[in-house]
Amino acid sequence: MPTRKKSQHPEYRLLVTPHTNERTLKPTTMFILETAQRFASFRYELSVKEVVTERSISFTILGLKTPGLNLPSAGRASYSREFESLKGAYDITVVGLDGQASVCKIHVAPGRVDIVKEPPAKGLRVTTDPEQFSQE
Numbered sequence: 001m002p003t004r005k006k007s008q009h010p011e012y013r014l015l016v017t018p019h020t021n022e023r024t025l026k027p028t029t030m031f032i033l034e035t036a037q038r039f040a041s042f043r044y045e046l047s048v049k050e051v052v053t054e055r056s057i058s059f060t061i062l063g064l065k066t067p068g069l070n071l072p073s074a075g076r077a078s079y080s081r082e083f084e085s086l087k088g089a090y091d092i093t094v095v096g097l098d099g100q101a102s103v104c105k106i107h108v109a110p111g112r113v114d115i116v117k118e119p120p121a122k123g124l125r126v127t128t129d130p131e132q133f134s135q136e
Contacts, residue, residue, distance in 0.1 A: 010125040028082040044077035056091040
């Protein structure tokens with residue numbers, strides 16, 4: 001049986017953007033990781049293991065979880081996390097279900113996040129623009 005060709009489209013999307021925590025009103029950096037694929041029945045949640053070290057943040061995708069509220073809703077599976085006090089350059093690694101790692105580098109400054117190095121792998125698309133992220 002012939003092997004299935006891997007899609008040339010990214011499997012995951014990552015938004016990294018400055019954010020203000022609604023509860024504490026402190027400035028944070030928001031990470032939203034989503035599948036590129038939309039699901040027709042539910043908006044699943046991504047189960048993710050994160051590891052944060054001094055200058056790197058790693059997200060390992062473990063699988064999908066069913067949503068807490070079982071109302072049908074189409075959309076992407078997602079995971080979001082806010083980090084306080086990020087400043088400077090960070091290596092961001094996203095490891096997909098297939099074990100393939102995509103690495104990029106960002107720089108965080110007050111009120112601003114810049115992508116220093118795009119991920120070379122085709123498995124991840126990274127943006128810092130929430131408007132662009134919501135339109136994809």
